[in-house]
Amino acid sequence: MDKLAVVALGGNALLRGDEKGTIEQQEKNAADTLENLIFLLKDGYNLVITHGNGPQVGNILMRNDAGEAMYNIAQMPLNVCVADSQGGIGYMIDRMLRNVLNKHGIEKNIITMMTMVEVNENDDAFSNPTKRVGKIYTKEEAEKLENEKGWQFKSSPKKDGGYRRVVPSPVPYNVFNKDIIEKLAREGNIVVAVGGGGVPVYHDQNNDVRTVDAVIDKDLASAVLGTAINADELYILTDVPFIYKDFGTPEQEKLEFLDRADTLKHLEKGTFAEGSMAPKIRACLKFVEGGGQKSVITEATKLEDKSYGSKITMNYED
Amino acid sequence: MDKLAVVALGGNALLRGDEKGTIEQQEKNAADTLENLIFLLKDGYNLVITHGNGPQVGNILMRNDAGEAMYNIAQMPLNVCVADSQGGIGYMIDRMLRNVLNKHGIEKNIITMMTMVEVNENDDAFSNPTKRVGKIYTKEEAEKLENEKGWQFKSSPKKDGGYRRVVPSPVPYNVFNKDIIEKLAREGNIVVAVGGGGVPVYHDQNNDVRTVDAVIDKDLASAVLGTAINADELYILTDVPFIYKDFGTPEQEKLEFLDRADTLKHLEKGTFAEGSMAPKIRACLKFVEGGGQKSVITEATKLEDKSYGSKITMNYED
Numbered sequence: 001m002d003k004l005a006v007v008a009l010g011g012n013a014l015l016r017g018d019e020k021g022t023i024e025q026q027e028k029n030a031a032d033t034l035e036n037l038i039f040l041l042k043d044g045y046n047l048v049i050t051h052g053n054g055p056q057v058g059n060i061l062m063r064n065d066a067g068e069a070m071y072n073i074a075q076m077p078l079n080v081c082v083a084d085s086q087g088g089i090g091y092m093i094d095r096m097l098r099n100v101l102n103k104h105g106i107e108k109n110i111i112t113m114m115t116m117v118e119v120n121e122n123d124d125a126f127s128n129p130t131k132r133v134g135k136i137y138t139k140e141e142a143e144k145l146e147n148e149k150g151w152q153f154k155s156s157p158k159k160d161g162g163y164r165r166v167v168p169s170p171v172p173y174n175v176f177n178k179d180i181i182e183k184l185a186r187e188g189n190i191v192v193a194v195g196g197g198g199v200p201v202y203h204d205q206n207n208d209v210r211t212v213d214a215v216i217d218k219d220l221a222s223a224v225l226g227t228a229i230n231a232d233e234l235y236i237l238t239d240v241p242f243i244y245k246d247f248g249t250p251e252q253e254k255l256e257f258l259d260r261a262d263t264l265k266h267l268e269k270g271t272f273a274e275g276s277m278a279p280k281i282r283a284c285l286k287f288v289e290g291g292g293q294k295s296v297i298t299e300a301t302k303l304e305d306k307s308y309g310s311k312i313t314m315n316y317e318d
Numbered sequence: 319m320d321k322l323a324v325v326a327l328g329g330n331a332l333l334r335g336d337e338k339g340t341i342e343q344q345e346k347n348a349a350d351t352l353e354n355l356i357f358l359l360k361d362g363y364n365l366v367i368t369h370g371n372g373p374q375v376g377n378i379l380m381r382n383d384a385g386e387a388m389y390n391i392a393q394m395p396l397n398v399c400v401a402d403s404q405g406g407i408g409y410m411i412d413r414m415l416r417n418v419l420n421k422h423g424i425e426k427n428i429i430t431m432m433t434m435v436e437v438n439e440n441d442d443a444f445s446n447p448t449k450r451v452g453k454i455y456t457k458e459e460a461e462k463l464e465n466e467k468g469w470q471f472k473s474s475p476k477k478d479g480g481y482r483r484v485v486p487s488p489v490p491y492n493v494f495n496k497d498i499i500e501k502l503a504r505e506g507n508i509v510v511a512v513g514g515g516g517v518p519v520y521h522d523q524n525n526d527v528r529t530v531d532a533v534i535d536k537d538l539a540s541a542v543l544g545t546a547i548n549a550d551e552l553y554i555l556t557d558v559p560f561i562y563k564d565f566g567t568p569e570q571e572k573l574e575f576l577d578r579a580d581t582l583k584h585l586e587k588g589t590f591a592e593g594s595m596a597p598k599i600r601a602c603l604k605f606v607e608g609g610g611q612k613s614v615i616t617e618a619t620k621l622e623d624k625s626y627g628s629k630i631t632m633n634y635e636d
Contacts, residue, residue, distance in 0.1 A: 022392045060402070063378075063385030070384040071453065073377045074340045080406045084378070087405020088398045090432045091517055099526045111498060114408045114430035114510075135389065180429060180507070189498070192432075199409055208417045 058134020
């Protein structure tokens with residue numbers, strides 16, 4: 001049986017922080033990133049692609065705000081904005097990947113599915129929003145919006161990185177339609193799913209599906225999906241080729257192989273930055289703890305060379 | 319084998335022209351409409367649900383406009399806005415339908431797919447935009463936006479109905495992933511597809527998938543999908559229980575059964591309003607000409623009683 005991999009693309013695989021995010025920029029970024037998935041396809045992997053939506057859903061939220069202010073159009077809540085972003089980003093990935101496959105003479109169906117992901121309605125995250133979405137603001141702008149809209153802001157983990165809006169990010173534990181996603185992917189179709197971490201939902205006491213206003217971490221959602229569909233490998237593609245200890249300091253040290261015990265030790269010591277690398281590493285750990293063979297964190301462009309990237313496994317000998 | 323039906327919901331199944339379109343209103347409208355699909359499910363139909371996006375994509379376009387004006391966020395082109403609307407509307411239909419099924423104790427998967435639909439890049443529609451999207455404006459507002467943004471407007475077919483923005487609406491002729499949609503639906507899953515008529519695309523000379531800024535008529539797209547997946551019946555749900563001759567005049571006459579010859583005669587004579595009933599009837603005709611058994615135009619609430627609704631077939635004896 002072909003290996004099944006979940007590949008998680010950052011929201012910035014399309015919309016980069018240093019660009020305005022025009023459609024031309026987003027399409028070029030998507031095509032450049034997706035080009036690298038050819039290496040996995042040529043190795044015979046079946047693929048499920050997931051993606052973030054941090055920059056995009058932040059923009060959609062702000063467009064909703066501006067649309068009401070300028071044109072009196074009812075604002076949609078965050079859960080609908082997440083669903084919107086699944087449509088728009090999923091479509092861009094889907095269409096650009098079709099063209100990458102066409103260039104390489106690979107024939108595969110691509111299926112982009114709107115995906116809901118279950119969370120606990122009483123998750124602690126609802127009283128402690130941590131997920132950064134949307135634009136970077138100055139302190140003054142952030143304070144103004146905090147007063148005007150009741151939005152919550154946190155300063156960037158980077159020095160002089162400004163302020164960004166934060167929303168709750170509850171822990172995902174189940175993916176709707178997981179069996180269908182697995183079946184379609186194992187039949188050789190490329191499935192795009194849990195976009196933006198999935199639209200967060202829960203079942204109420206009547207078993208009705210209710211929603212909450214939150215953004216699920218796309219890496220955690222990808223790990224939950226990977227476990228649910230019995231994927232062999234999880235790839236989290238980001239903007240560094242490896243995980244580092246003491247990243248950005250003179251003592252920076254590449255961590256190429258990590259087993260569960262080491263990973264836990266590093267997480268406990270706070271080796272990795274919260275809000276950037278730490279949640280990715282927790283997602284990697286969750287995936288291998290759930291039965292996945294290995295998790296890999298690297299840059300998309302490094303997929304060509306399997307010696308690149310940091311690998312997290314349960315035990316070194318795996 | 320169970321019968322397969324395509325059921326097309328108007329964009330106004332969620333967002334009605336006489337409401338602001340808050341999330342509470344949209345969810346209630348969706349649930350009320352979807353409740354009626356139970357009659358088809360209890361009759362043993364497999365279902366593919368399609369939906370319009372006229373009001374929604376108009377709102378998304380305006381939010382994009384406002385977002386750039388207020389926050390300098392890059393505007394997304396219409397094709398991405400259509401994809402956004404597939405995500406948001408598809409999600410609302412999907413979630414509300416899960417709750418309707420739950421209420422009735424019916425267990426079925428619901429799969430909402432982002433769908434691209436092929437058009438001809440040289441379609442006449444690109445030089446003659448006719449599809450109404452978004453808000454209703456006064457003449458003065460429309461003229462202002464026409465000057466400021468280069469948008470095109472047409473007056474409403476209804477008396478004193480104001481002005482709405484118009485965009486090209488090219489003819490659809492193929493639906494991406496049609497085989498997968500058919501397979502999933504025939505396996506008993508409910509598939510939500512070609513939302514908003516689908517994201518319009520075409521293949522260029524290199525066989526790359528390119529896009530155009532347009533909104534495909536959701537009824538025509540539903541007919542093309544119906545033919546492509548060998549559906550038996552097409553239901554176009556709208557806000558009248560029947561088709562009428564001379565609608566809204568003292569001579570108004572209900573048309574309950576129409577064969578191909580009669581339908582063509584009526585279309586030629588201009589019996590049906592362009593921009594409202596005429597395109598629905600053309601879609602119905604296209605579906606039966608493509609091999610479909612019958613097309614039905616009615617209100618959602620009338621699905622309970624099969625004697626309701628106007629039926630279009632190739633020949634009366636069908």
